[in-house]
Amino acid sequence: MPSHVFADRPAAQPPERGAVDALITRTHRLRGDVDAVRRDAVVDLDDPAGRWQRALCDLAVHQLDDLGTHLGQLKEGLPRPEVAGHVDRSLPGRDDQRTGSLLSRVGSAEWNLLTDEVSWSDELFHIMGRSPQRGPMTLDELPSVVFAEDQSLLTAMVTACLVDGRPIDGEFRLVRADGRVRTVHMTGEPVLDPDGSTASMWAVFRDVSELRRSERAVRESRDSLHRQQHFEQTEHRLAVELQEAVLPPWRSSVHLPLGDTAGLDLAAHYLPSVNSALIGGDWYDALQLPSGQSMFSVGDLTGHGVAATSTMALLLGALRGLGVAGIEPGEVLGHANRLLETSTQPALGSAVCCRFDPMNRTVSWAQAGHPVPLLFRNGTGRALSRPDGVLLGATSHAEYEQAEVTLLPGDLLVLHTDGLTRKNAADENDGADRLLALAPRLAQAQDAQECVRIVVEACGTDNRMDDACVLVAKVCP
Structure with a gap:
């Protein structure tokens, strides 16, 4: 995890606990309401409008789960190095083994440029589908599991961070050892030593596969709905023209x-x-x-x-x-x-x-x-x-x-x-x-x-x- 010296950034002040608790409660309540709408929705596979509405509900549930994740982490404060990426099991309905919650899909890593040490959280090993016995991957090894189309993006982000001191914020796809494809959102920044030189790079990895899948389902169902509406409008126009002609x-x-x-x-x-x-x-x-x-x-x-x-x-x-x-x-x-x-x-x-x-x-x-x-x-x-x-x-x-x-x-x-x-x-x-x-x-x-x-x-x-x-x-x- 990052050391206590960040690139030109003072330490963040923790938010008031009561305000975060209230946000968590409201998020849980809204998540339950949306999930109830999703469960009660009767979806006709031949109805583009129904598929689009159900996809929007799924996307909203994923996003609220994600929001609950961040609020839970905000409530805990800065994570301790030995429990980096810790999942709050006390939140209701958040058992990642049974529900696949987004709370289990956030991991962290730090690459020390001076000692060549690499530190991964347990959750990052899970996201990458990599056994902890094999150890974490170096920055040079990381592109090997990334889609060929996305490797240049990853390389550019890492280079900009290490050379120019820019923060990392990007998304790429990777293939795990079990063959599963995941979409990962990576954020991070360089960590400077007292002399202002880059000493290490830290990053947070967020598995957004389900979120992107839901967004894709919304886009596809919306496009299908638009095509259906265009077809109906065209058919209506032809019917009217034929009727008027006869x-x-x-x-x-x-x-x-x-x-x-x-x-x-x-x-x-x-x-x-x-x-x-x-x-x-x-x-x-x-x-x-x-x-x-x-x-x-x-x-x-x-x-x-x-x-x-x-x-x-x-x-x-x-x-x-x-x-x-x-x-x-x-x-x-x-x-x-x-x-x-x-x-x-x-x-x-x-x-x-x-x-x-x-x-x-x-x-x-x-x-x-x-x-x-x-x-x-x-x-x-x-x-x-x-x-x-x-x-x-x-x-x-x-x-x-x-x-x-x-x-x-x-x-x-x-x-x-x-x-x-x-x-x-x-x-x-x-x-x-x-x-x-x-x-x-x-x-x-x-x-x-x-x-x-x-x-x-x-x-x-x-x-x-x-x-x-x-x-x-x-x-x-």
């Missing part, structure tokens, strides 16, 4: 003139979920057919993100093609069911598909496990009777019953996905009563766009766990 870009009501007969005033709106990052497979659509009729639909596919929106785009394209080909709504859903069943990305979906004939104002429609359309007339509303139809993709060779309803000028049909009124997955009620209660307000609306605005104001502020669509079709006088 859904009709309506910014106001769309009027479908159907020759000299009745036309349809259409408006629709997409409502994101509370978690706007979850872009789902909900859609609305309407198009005028070559026959002079029109087809409109809403639907919902399971899942979120690019997979859901890409499947939705595929399905919506098929529905449009089938409609243009003159296929009836029931058969359209049958073909859509077979499409989902054979898709490379299996999914379940619900939908309602309607075809409006302007000659007799008749709507032919079919549904696949979806909330039925709501018919509003003269200030009152009702749900249409449900024809048979199972979820798309649920079973092979499903058949979808088709129903018809005749509309009058001024009538409204409201189609929506179940996320519009359902607050959570456990709520099985499709919210029809809530929408039907809007009948008096809808009767006063001037066009379909105003009707959509009324519905969104009534339902759009809910804490919906899923996205939703609403489409209003109003028969023009």
Whole structure:
């Protein structure tokens, strides 16, 4: 250990014992609190955020252990030469054989340049993995156990200390005799004789392997979290762009003139979920057919993100093609069911598909496990009777019953996905009563766009766990 003559430095005054005791107590209490958080943490190996949080807890525990070490040594005062590197076994939870505490990872050494004597503490032999019977290593031998990449750093630190009188403060990696790799932090300074010449060099070695491992785990888990967040942001952007490219870009009501007969005033709106990052497979659509009729639909596919929106785009394209080909709504859903069943990305979906004939104002429609359309007339509303139809993709060779309803000028049909009124997955009620209660307000609306605005104001502020669509079709006088 260092002699009592230090390089231009007066002897340090010992701190007040009561202040150090208070710091030790507070450190132990905080360490216990952090350790409790670490033990209670449930870590999902597939969750980057969870891994990052657990790594931070581990790092905090290591650092608090290290702080407890230094405070314990500060409380004891300057170590005696014969017990250099002594570990305070009285501190709670500090049995290094059982816990690997950092308290056992601080050792000291002194190299006497005049007598060539070398003195190591017992703890330094333990850190280096060297048997005390082999004796301590000289300064010339020390680089032999250090990583080749770090040898120049060690040599530079020792040379600067011995030649220029600079203090040592650096870190290097070494390989013990048992093959274990340790990271050691070395601090020290020259010891001067009465003439001001360097008589010896002393140093304290601190094994920081676990601390650096924890810091590395924090960095790696943080980087993994950043990569995951970047992936999610990219996926969200792609899902939004795909959805915007596929859904009709309506910014106001769309009027479908159907020759000299009745036309349809259409408006629709997409409502994101509370978690706007979850872009789902909900859609609305309407198009005028070559026959002079029109087809409109809403639907919902399971899942979120690019997979859901890409499947939705595929399905919506098929529905449009089938409609243009003159296929009836029931058969359209049958073909859509077979499409989902054979898709490379299996999914379940619900939908309602309607075809409006302007000659007799008749709507032919079919549904696949979806909330039925709501018919509003003269200030009152009702749900249409449900024809048979199972979820798309649920079973092979499903058949979808088709129903018809005749509309009058001024009538409204409201189609929506179940996320519009359902607050959570456990709520099985499709919210029809809530929408039907809007009948008096809808009767006063001037066009379909105003009707959509009324519905969104009534339902759009809910804490919906899923996205939703609403489409209003109003028969023009």
